[in-house]
Amino acid sequence: MILQGPILCFVGPPGVGKTSVGRSIARTLGREFHRIALGGICDQSDIRGHRRTYVGSMPGRIVNGLKTVGVNNPVFLLDEVDKLGKSLQGDPAAALLEVLDPEQNHSFTDHYLNVAFDLSQVLFIATANTTATIPPALLDRMEVLQVPGYTQEEKLEIAHRHLIPNQLEQHGLTPQQLHIPQDTTQDVISRYTREAGVRSLERKIGAICRAVAVKVAEGNRVPETSSSGQEPQQEDKAAPPEMPIVIDHVALKDILGPPLFDMEVSERLTLPGVALGLAWTPLGGEIMFVEASRMEGEGQLTLTGQLGDVMKESAHLAISWLRANAKTYQLTNLVGGPDPMEGTDIHLHFPAGAVTKDGPSAGVTIVTCLASLFSGRLVRSDVAMTGEITLRGLVLPVGGIKDKVLAAHRAGVKRVILPKRNEKDLEELPANVRADLDFVMTGNLDEALNASFDGGFPGKSSVRSHPQLSSKL
Template structure:
C-alpha cells in the first residue's frame, strides 16, 4: 500500500495493541485493518492488447453496435501505445434490451480484466457510494471499495448499471457522490468515508448504462463520454435471433437443432407481429415459449417420437403464441381527412404516432386530448395560428365557408394511446398536416410519416432521435419520411438497407411538407422538396 495508507494502518495497529479485546471498538479497528490489508493497492491484471483478437471477440459476442465496438478498439489501440492511459468513463445510453450490460461484460473479456457490476437503480443514500464514517455502529465501506475488494485488482471493469435511476433522499444525493468517482481529474485520489485514505481509481474502466440522459444530473453527465445505442432494425433482429437467441434458448430448454428448426421467415413474423420493441428481450421470450411448447411435444412422445426436426411455420406459430398482437394499421387509419402519421421518440425506442382532428360547430375553441405535455400543446397552438394566418393562401375554409378556419368551428385534436404521456416539439409538422387535411377535406398520403418542430414563420426546425424514429417508420411499413433539412446529417447513421427501402424528403418550411404529404401537392403551397436521390451522394 502507499506510504500514507501504511502510516494510518500502523497508527491503528498501535492503538489496537493497547486496546482490551472486550472493547466494542476492538472489533471495528480489527475489521478496518483487515480491509486495508485485503485491498488491491498495487495488484493489477495485465491487459490483453491484441486488437485483431479483440475485434473478433466483440463481433462474435454482439451483432451490429458498430460505433460502440469502434470506440472500444480505439481505447485498446491507445492503451497499447501508451500504457499509463487513464481509464475512460463511458456511458451507454439506449432502450432496454439492446445489450448495454452484456457489452460491458464483453469489454472486460476483451481486455482480460476482472468484471464487477454495481446496480444503482433505486439507490438513494450517498453512503452506498462513499461509505459510512467509522463513528457509526455497523459502518462499512461503499460499493466502489467493496467491489475492489471483491475483484482483488485495482484495474477492473466496473459497470454502473442504471445510472439514470439514482434517487435522492435525506441521506444525501448519490449522483453527487459519483462525481468524484467518475471524474478522471479527481478519481486518482478517491476518498471513501470508511477508509479515510485516498485510493487510486484512475486505472479502473468505468462503464455506466442508462435508458435516457434526461434524468442524469448535468454535472454527472458532463464527466462521461455518452455513446448512444439505438434500437435494432428488423434485419439485425433476425440475425441476432439466429446467431445468439435461438441457440441459447435451445440449450436452456434441453433441445438440439436436430429437434427444432425456426426458419427465417417465421422469425420475421415473430418480430413484426408479436413484438414491438427497440431491443430483443421480448423476442427472446417468444422464442423461449416456442421451445417450451416443442419440449412438451418431445417429452410426451418419447415412445413414438415425432418427425424431426419440428419446423415452426406460421400455423404452428399461431397455435403456440396465439393471434398476432400487432397489425400494420397505417393504411387503414389514414382513410379519412384529418388524420396524419407522426414519429415519436420514447426511452424504449422510436414509435409511430397518429394525430387525429375533427371539427364541429362552435365558437372557435381548441380541445386537446391524449395526455399532452406543455410543449406539445404549444405546438398545436402554433399550428392553428400558422394555418389561420395563411388560410387564404391555402384556400382553407371553416364549416360555414368563411375565410377564418376557426370562425363558427370548434377543433378537437386527439393523440391516440391516451394512457401514455406525450411531450416535445417534434409533432409540430404532423399537427399542421393533420389540420390542413381537415380544413381542406383532402386525405394525407397513407405511406408518409413525418417529424419536425415548427415556427410561426412556417420554418421546420431540427429535432432529435432521428435514427430511432426512422427505424420505427421502417418497422411500420412506411415508405416515405419527411424530416427537417438540418437533420439530413443524421441519415448517415442509418443502416444501408433502411436507407434503400425509404424515400427521405428533407423540408425547410411547411410549404414543402404540405406539398409532399398530399398527392399532387397542396393548393397554394410552393417550394421545392429535397428528395432521397439527392442525398445518396452524401450518404
C-alpha cells in the first residue's frame, strides 16, 4: 500500500518547536524517528549516495537513515531544508525532488544500492525558517504549515510547565531549593529576551539555576579537617542560604546583569518625523522605527539603513503621494511654499543599519513619518502600522500579519494599523492579543493618517477622489 499523505513542511522562526513537533508525531504514531540535518549540504551524493566504484563510497543519508532505524516506515525529519547549498557536485535540492514526491519515491534508486527502494511508507517532515530560499519545484512537493512565534502569556506557561522543571532537573535542584515567581519570569521574557521562540529564555533560566546551584553547593560544603582531626577556624564562614531561594528582581539583576531590552517606543516618538512600523524577519516579527529629517537643499531624497530596491521604491511613492496631496493636507516646506520638496532635502533613515531591509510593507509607515515631518505633528506613541501603498493612496495587503502583531504586542503597542484586506488574518491571533490591541483596518492613506495622529489628520475626510481626477468629476 502506497502512503499518499502530504509531505509536511513546518516553517517558522527558530526556537518555536518545529523539531519537537516532528518528534511528537513519530511518538504518537508509534514509529521510529530519525532526524537528517540538511544545513550546508551541497553535494547530491549526500542524498543519492556514491557509486561503489568510488573510494570511500557510502549510501546516501536517506538509505543510511533507514539502516539506522531498522524499519521501512519511520518518520524522517528533514531539518533546515531551506539551507541546502549548491556546488559543482550537483544540487541536493534537486535530488530531494524524487524523495519527496509520493508518485515517484516508491522506486527511489540510491547509487550505492543501485536497485529501486520503496520510500512510500516513510513519513517525511521538513522544517525551515523561511520559504524564500527553497526552490519552487521542491516547495511544490510539500504542504507548508506556518509555525508563528509565541505570545508573552504562552512563553510564561511554557516556562513554568516545561523549561523550569527541566532546568531544575538538569542542574540537580528541586522546587524546595529554588523558586522563580511568575513576575520574575515575566521580567526575563520582556527585558532579557526578544525572540519569537523560547530558546534564549531557556538559556536565561539555565543561568539562574547555575547561580543557585553554586549557592546550594557552598551551603552544603563539608568543612575540611586538619591532620590533628580538628576543624580549622574560619573567620568568615558563610551561613547556608534559606530554602527555597526566591529569585526576585534584585537577584535577577545580580545574576543576569542589567536588562538588555527596554520599552523604548514612547521615548523614541517624542519628535516629529518618527513613526513605528512592523516588519517580518525569518526570526519572527519585529518593530521598526522610521526617522526623517529635512534641511535646506535642492529637493533631494537620501535613504540610509541598508534598504532593498522595493523599500526604496516605497519611499519614492510616499514622497510623490505627499507632494500631490500637499495642499489638501496643508503640508509645506521650510520656506512655507506649497511643494514640500521645494528648496528642501529629505533624509529618511531606518535604524539598525547593519540589518538589510526590504519589502513593500513599510509604505504606510514612511508616509506617516513624512507627514509628521512636514506638518510638525507627533505620531501617537502607542501606534504601529504596516501596509503597502500605491500612487493613488490605496493601502494593499501584506504578509506576516500574525508575527507582526505579536511583535507589536511584545513591545507594548496599543493600536495597530493594518490593511483592510488583512482583516481575515486576525482570526489566527490568540484571543488575549485581540483583546489587548485596538486594530484599525484601513483601505487608503487618509484613514491611516487619521488613526496615526491624536485628533486625526487634516485631509480628505470630505473629499475622497484623487486630486488629479477631481476636476473631471
